[in-house]
Amino acid sequence: MSASSKKWFWSLIILAAVVFIVVGVLSDTSWTERFQTIISSHQQADNDDDDDELQHSGDVNRPLIVKLDDETAPYTGIQTLKLTKSLLFPEFKAYAEVVDIRDLIQWRSRLNQLRSAVTIAKVTENADRLEWERLKKLAKGTGSVASKNVIYAETSWREAKANLDSAEFQLEDAKTELIQSWGESIASWVMDKSSKELERLINRHDTLLMVTLPIESSLPANVNVIRVSRAGDRASARKAYFVSPAYISAKQIQGETYYFRIATGKLRLGMRLDAWIPENSEPDSGFHIPDEAIVWYSGQPWAYIQLDETSYKRIPLSDGKLVAGGIFIQDEFEEGNRLVISGAQMLLSEEFRWQIHDEDDDD
């Protein structure tokens, strides 16, 4: 190698080194790439640290069990409640209104008048009939009565009979009208002069209520007793007894209507009350799951029970019935199960941890 070639050889080596250092280091050599990827590696490192996410398997058949870390479990503040069976008298809510019974009294008065009119008509008819028969006998036996007078008497009787029929028709029509307005049971009270029920109503020992059921609800067939309360408080509700279906509807609520009577005179005309209608005559046996234990997921309610110190299982409540303060469910649970009443959402969150993403990673 000549001296000049040597010089150029070394020059090239040095130049290559310079290019490697000055330019190459800032481009795509391995170590400078480290600088360029600093931000991502930093973030990634954090993600790796924090995201102990499970890969979402999408397996819907997994056993719905959440397992907590042995050491951390005592610090999570999960509280449980030992489940015991209870009875539920299923019922639904309706509205009741104190009915004005002055109409019934008027009906009674009207019926009495009509009954009197019938009686008067009967007496008149009977008198006229007897008179006609007497004159007819005299005219036929002795001939002492002019046939003209017999004809007059007959006419008079027929007139009285027509009046009697009319009075009876009016009475019957009035009864029919009464039944149409108030139903047979109440009408019978009105028509029965000695009806104790009507008397109790009139004397304010009882009160008549019209109960309106929610739309699309019906009164169960065997329901004779319901509960009624003035203040909307179920605990202080009193019994009311079935009387009859009503033939009119409430102005505000377009559900089925029924008459019930309640043994109290303290309710005033026009008062509006809350009523609870039993759905069955027999109580259901099951478990009351309080609101604080319920979590909603995938369109249905769930609750967790504790299996052991660190394991919890999610139980569906979709077959349960929504009741005040929670859900009443007959199946799925067993007596003695420990129901999670504080921390259910945390367990749900743990179970679906893969759904949690770092909020800071917004775009």
Next chain:
Amino acid sequence: MLSKIVAFSVRFRGVVVALASMLLIYGIYKLSNSSLDIFPEFAPKQVIIQTEAQGLTAEQVEVLVTQPLENALGGLVGMESIRSQSIPSLSVLIMTFYDSTDIYLDRQLVSERLLGLKEALPAGVGSPLMVPLESSSGTIMTIGLTSDSQDLMTLRSLVDWTLAPRLLSVDGVADINVFGGHERQLQIQIDPSKLAKYGISLDEVMTVAQQATGIMGTGFIENQNQRMTIQVSGQPLNAKQLAKVVVRKQGNTVLRLGDIAAVKEAPAPTIGGAAIGGKPAVVLMVIGQYKANTLAVTEGIEAALDEFKDGFAAEGVVLHDDLFRPANYIQTSLHNIQEHLMVGGALVMLVLILFLFNIRTAVISMTAIPLSLFTAMIVLLEFGININIMVLGGLAIALGEVVDDAIIDTENIFRRLRQNALLASPKPTMNVVYEASMEVRSSVVYASFIVMLVFVPLLTLSGVAGRMFEPLGEAYILAIFASLAVALTVTPALCHILLTRAGDVSHDEPPLVRMIKPVYGRVLSSISRFPRMTLVAVMGFCLAGLAILPFLGGSFLPELREGHYIIHTASVPGTSIEESLRIGGRIEQRVSEIPGVRSTSQWAGRAERGADTFGTHYSEYEVDLEPMDGPSQQRVLDQIREILETFPGVNSEVNTFLTERIDETISGYTSPIVVNIYGKDLNALDQTAQEVAKAIRDIDGATDVQLRAPPGEPQLEVRLDLDKLAYWGLRPAQVMRAVKTGFDGAVVGQVYEGNQVFNVVVVLPEKLRRQPQQLRELPIQTPDGVMLRLQDIATIQQVSGRHMIQHRGSQRLQTVTANVTNRDLSSFFAELKQRVHNEVAFTADIYPEFTGAAVAQAESREDLIVHSTLAGVGVLLLLFVALQSFRNMLLVLINLPFSLVGGVLAVVLTNGVLSIGSLVGFVTLFGITLRNAIMLVSHYQYMVKQEGAEWNLDTAIRGAQERLPSILITALVTALAMLPIAMNSDSPGREIMGPMASIIIGGLISSTILNLLVLPSVMLRYGQFKADKESQSGVNTI
């Protein structure tokens, strides 16, 4: 020109010194009045618009609020991008403007477009509000209130009407974000069963309440003499009075509001909650204005809080004024840096005295430090750049070169004066000073410009890194430039004043120099015998050093030791505030048990106008530590992480506050692979995104594939039955209004109490609002007066909805992200594109965008390569001009790997992690190394050209020996100035500069050794110096 400046300075030395003194005084004045902060404004120029849409789902917010706003705000001048998030009850638009724009003008443009937009939004939706312009670090202080005797409603009222207004009046406070507590309302809590019983509709109740609480101006009476305003008083002002308002009168029966509803003061539905040490609390985040001085604002807030302390104590309210105080970190950091500068300065002085053995020369060299640094700071302050850690870092790493500029000059003048004193007929001292100064001047100028040029690519970094390190680069370049100016003017002037009197200059060399020079000469002589072997050995050594690089870790910033941590936890969407606070309480309890944790606090959900727009499933915790060193803070951090990692039901992240803010500022998903899928139909987008995710999962090397905004928020869907609505004569909006009134509340008026105004709201009682089944029982009145329940006209079911709908560029977006392991990104990307296009059927209005951190980094890398190449070419040109020899220019560059290997070893010996700060350290190192090499080579050039020496071993050794003190002083001064920063770098204020300092020290050690031992022999073997007869007489005289 340089000669004229130097000549002027020597001749008018008094004037120059006077000007320098004035500069010093002005610098001290400016610095004492300047604001101090940790970091520069690193956030991009953004305008954020938040619109409260209480009660709307994410889909409704998107269509009814976000979309009209995006349409109105698109196409603004200077806007780089627009993106949005629609979450339940809130729309957030984030407009990013180019860095070159004026943020105040940007806000002006946005506010002009916002005018009149309120009318375009649905009724009940709040006004679109611009989030106050705040500093990048945002929070100035976090404080809180708790009480055993006062309820949360009283505490919140105290904050809303007393504390927050006072704090907002403190200079520099932009906003107060209030979390937790209960906002006081006068609520008319309707009883649905009573409405049904009495046949009263919700609308009727609202009308009554509006008529009861409506306040309007009633005019005045004016006659010839007087004008008297008419005031109607006696409106109901409290719950008791409002309950008496008549709803309906039938005959003698009067139905009042109190008969159908419970009228009482009650808390408004919340969007956030807070706790301190697990106890319910109200937490306030004080947000600083853009470019506010954190320290000054903190002091202002503390003074304002002092006014309340006695009153609070009297009412049993505990003020927690120290939940988070970022100023602590600033003060500790600045204290540490001051300490470093003092220690560094003392070490620098020691080195100067040892090497120069003359107090005066040491003083002259030291004078350059404050002059140069103050000049740089004055310029920065005049340009509106606050003093912060990055600026101080730039000044600190410039220290070595600043001193070096003066030392080279002083040392040469001192040497020449000494030589002159030995002459039989000494020249005039003015001439000696001038000539000695000019002797080194041009190389110093070139070296300084090269050093500055090396830093230029740093100024062109994009994003947060660019904004963070730009002030560092500016401070560094300005300091070097100022140092050059000082070396050209003040140093020769001071040298003439202090060194030219008879007896000032010792004839002998300083003892230390006298001692090491012969030793150095012998070593150099031995090495110079084997130049090729030496070069090969050194190159091998360098390559071994470079080979370590790929094994080093990387991080954007090192762990900052702020004495404070912020924890984030997120549960599945739909988690209530109550549960988030309960979980938070358990976490707080465990974290507070860690030794060294001073206080903990938590907030869940969000605050109105808050920068963070999270759902109720999201919490942040402030964990404040007792004063402790970096390793102890790391121990606490490790224990916090340990607790959080095993805590069920939450994903978590722990960061320091500033790291947190920087992370939040870095826009975009940070996964290497991001596939954005744009389209119109959200369900189709979800489905396509699932398909894309499946396709990615099948690709070899794909890990952590995630759908970023999956539907998962539990919602109760009320599906109206239009046939039933038609049957009853109802319209959908009537039903929606009833639902909103019942469960979200309808504001019907206001009542005043003193200067406090509270909303009057018609709403269901809280007990009923907590039960999903109550939705079914909500009474709806038909136009005929018939009372229905909601379930009679609608189907109600629980469904899974979206928590967030994202837009970018006003288009709906669903995103899939993934990481790549054990595979190179480019082949992964190619396969990804092919697979997605083959396996996923895209319709006409759905299309993918393949992006990610990898793509963004490739783009920014391209920029950096271009800028670095340009700077590199500029450096080479300057080197060529300085050395006027292509070969010598190449030989000088050999010093770069010398320095690199030392820097790499320093990284390995410290924490083995490379950060952006490390990059700055290497850049600085290259500058210093090149400068030292230039000084040596140019001295050889001077000896051969000016002094007529022959280029041989003797000249090489003599030249190296003459430059030895200067090179050693430069290296030692720089290294010792950096030493206190490098030592114990894992402590407040030293985290970023520590790694830089370690690299600079490590690199300086290797490059100085190799520069002194290898470069002369390499230059001797391969260098080219020719005597230039014509220029021998080139030095002018005064």
